[in-house]
Amino acid sequence: MNFSKNYNANREYKATLFAKLFGEDKENALSLYNAVNNSNYTNADELTFTTLDDVVYMKMKNDVSFLFDKTMSLYEHQSTYNPNMPLRGFLYFADLYRQRIKDNEEIYSKNIVKIPAPKYIVFYNGSMKDMPEKVKELYLSDAFDRPTEQGKFEWTATMVNVNMGMNPELLAKCKALEGYVIFVDKVRSYNKNMPLRNAVDQAVDECVESGVLEEFLNKHRKEVRNMVLTEFDEEKFLKMVRAEERAEGRLENFLDILRDLGEVPLEVVERAKALNAEGLKEWSKLAARVETMQEFLKQIK
Secondary structure, three states: OOHHHHHHHHOOOEEOHHHHHHHOOHHHHHHHHHHHHOOOOOOHHHOEEOOOOOOOEOOEEOEEEEEEOOEEEEEEEEOOOOOOHHHHHHHHHHHHHHHHOOOHHHHHOOOOOOOOEEEEEEEEOOOOOOOOOOEEEEEHHHHOOOOOOOOOOOOEEEEEEOOOOOOHHHHHHOHHHHHHHHHHHHHHHHHOOOOHHHHHHHHHHHHHHOOOOHHHHHHOHHHHHHHHHHHHHHHHHHHHHHHHHHHHHHHHHHHHHHHOOOOOOHHHHHHHHOOOHHHHHHHHHHHHHOOOHHHHHHHHO
16 A cells, blocks of 8 residues: 555645634634633734644544643534544644654653643534534543543543534634634525525625624635535535445344344345335334244235
């Protein structure tokens, strides 16, 4: 395998709207920091971006990292629920700290190597069904093959729900985040009744007219349109993949039940693949109820 080739291809990412809004503007990043930490810092020049260039998610760059007030902050946007965020954040921070320790011999000295305190926040605006909570903490220890003593080793990803109507106090403290939430909500709402491109244009026009992200949208109108079109396509692709995974799981569960009755005819497998979720559910119930393959085949004719 040509690792060099794969690494270079991985760099060909496209920024998400979130990364553009908070990863290139220090004032916006500091405003978000203040909102999250209930602070009132004003000197954005003291903030240093540390976002890693080669970390991407579905070819979309949705992470923003910066150093400020002796804290290394990693903010990430997610529109799909992912229980592996603590592991992803842990690996990301490992690379951030590795970059700060330029001399590897430092960690073998008698003196403790001081590092910025980590803070990992995931701003979530996906399905409310997957995360109805306003705030949810995910722990790396949940992924351990065996439990460890409490507090011995932990890494936390704090998920903050920024769907419309959630955490209004937080949004009120950061106008850029509030504008982001309003804009995305408008796009999703209009996309239900019109093509995505038209939905984006209408959302941009309405936000500019009402003063929501006005300067940002006027300056980057074309770029924002392209980012959102690409980002929403990625969301649809992920949903499609997950739907296919669920369908494959249901099919395999059904076949496992059916195999208890004997060898499964190829014709039955093909017919099962064409069934929807409800159809597979009914066939699974039938397979669990009958005692022989012949009886099952007779019932589905």
